[in-house]
Amino acid sequence: MKKSQQQIRFEDWYIKILDANQEHMMIYIIRTGSKLAAHEGSFQILEDINGEQSLYSIPITNVKSSKEEILFDGSKINKNEIRLQLKQGDLSLIGELELKDIVDLEKSYWKPGLMGFYKHIPFLEFYQEILVLNGTILGKIQVGEKEIDFSGGSCYIQKQWGREFPNIWILAQCNRWNKNKDIALMLGITRLKLFFNYYTAFAIPVYYNNQLEIFSNYNGGHITKLYRYKGYVHLVITQKDKLLDIKIYGRDEIECTSIKETHGIRDVYEGNRVKIEVKISKQGMTLLECTSLECSIEMGGNTSKLK
Numbered sequence: 224m225k226k227s228q229q230q231i232r233f234e235d236w237y238i239k240i241l242d243a244n245q246e247h248m249m250i251y252i253i254r255t256g257s258k259l260a261a262h263e264g265s266f267q268i269l270e271d272i273n274g275e276q277s278l279y280s281i282p283i284t285n286v287k288s289s290k291e292e293i294l295f296d297g298s299k300i301n302k303n304e305i306r307l308q309l310k311q312g313d314l315s316l317i318g319e320l321e322l323k324d325i326v327d328l329e330k331s332y333w334k335p336g337l338m339g340f341y342k343h344i345p346f347l348e349f350y351q352e353i354l355v356l357n358g359t360i361l362g363k364i365q366v367g368e369k370e371i372d373f374s375g376g377s378c379y380i381q382k383q384w385g386r387e388f389p390n391i392w393i394l395a396q397c398n399r400w401n402k403n404k405d406i407a408l409m410l411g412i413t414r415l416k417l418f419f420n421y422y423t424a425f426a427i428p429v430y431y432n433n434q435l436e437i438f439s440n441y442n443g444g445h446i447t448k449l450y451r452y453k454g455y456v457h458l459v460i461t462q463k464d465k466l467l468d469i470k471i472y473g474r475d476e477i478e479c480t481s482i483k484e485t486h487g488i489r490d491v492y493e494g495n496r497v498k499i500e501v502k503i504s505k506q507g508m509t510l511l512e513c514t515s516l517e518c519s520i521e522m523g524g525n526t527s528k529l530k
Contacts, residue, residue: 232256234384236293238300240320240360241399243375245517246273248495249364253293253300255286256384262286264295266309268316270366271495281311291354302327302354302380307364318364322378326357326407326430328437337411337426339441348387348416355380356430357398357407381409389413391524393456395471397499399517406431406513408501410458410469412449412529423529427460427467429503431511438467451526454494465505472498473520492522 255264398407444462454473499518
C-alpha cells in the first residue's frame with residue numbers, strides 16, 4: 224500500500240435528494256475507514272417526509288472508491304447516477320436515479336474544485352470536494368414496500384476524506400429555493416492545520432444567474448462577521464467589490480445534537496429543513512436575494528474560534 228493511501232484514515236460521502244414537491248427528502252451518508260475494516264463501511268439513511276424523520280443504518284462491504292465514484296455491494300454513486308441495491312432484514316433500498324443538468328465546480332489545475340490550490344497540498348489532515356452542487360433527478364427509489372418518485376427533484380453530493388476530521392467546522396447546503404430553482408449554495412468553514420499553526424479556511428460556492436462564484440479566502444475573500452447562537456448563524460463575507468450575507472435559522476431542539484465518532488468530538492449540531500436567507504450585493508446593488516426552508520446545516524466544536 225502506498226504511503227498516501229496509508230494516511231487516509233476516513234472517507235465520508237454525503238448525498239441529499241429531494242423530490243419535486245419538496246415533501247420527501249432522503250440523506251445518505253457513507254462512512255469508511257476509521258475503526259472499520261478495509262473495504263467495509265456503513266450506509267446511513269435519514270428519511271424525512273414532511274418533517275417526520277426516520278434513521279436507518281446498513282453495513283456495506285466490497286467498498287471501492289475513486290475521485291468521483293464509490294462502489295459497494297452492487298450499488299454505485301457518481302455525478303451521473305445513483306444506483307442502489309441494498310437489503311438488510313426488512314429494510315431494503317433499491318432503485319436507479321439519473322442525474323441531469325449537473326452544476327459542479329470548475330476543475331482545472333488552477334481551479335481544482337472547492338479547496339482551490341490547497342487541494343494540491345499533500346500533507347493536509349482534511350480534504351473536501353463537491354461532486355454535484357445541484358442536479359435534476361430522473362427516477363424512483365423503492366424503500367421497503369413503498370416507491371418514491373424523485374423525478375424533477377434536486378440532488379447534492381459531496382465527499383470528505385483525510386487523516387483526521389477538523390475539530391471545529393460549519394457546513395451548510397441548499398439547492399432548493401422558494402422562487403428560483405436555478406440557485407445552489409454550499410457553505411464550508413473550518414480550522415485547518417497547516418505546518419504547526421491553525422487557520423480558518425472557508426469556501427462558499429454559489430450558483431446564480433447561470434454562473435458559479437466561489438467566495439473563499441484563496442480568492443481574496445474575508446470574513447467580516449461570523450455570529451453563532453445555538454442553531455442561528457449570521458455570516459458576512461466581503462470579496463473584492465462584492466458582499467455575501469447569509470443567515471441560517473437552525474432549530475434548538477435537543478434532537479438536533481448527534482454523536483459522530485469519526486469526527487473526534489462528542490456533540491455535533493445538525494439541522495435539516497431550516498430557513499436560510501442569502502443576499503449578494505455589489506457596491507450597494509443587489510445581485511441576488513433569496514430564501515429557502517430546505518437548508519441543511521452541521522456544526523461542531525467551538526465555532527467562536529472561526530475568524
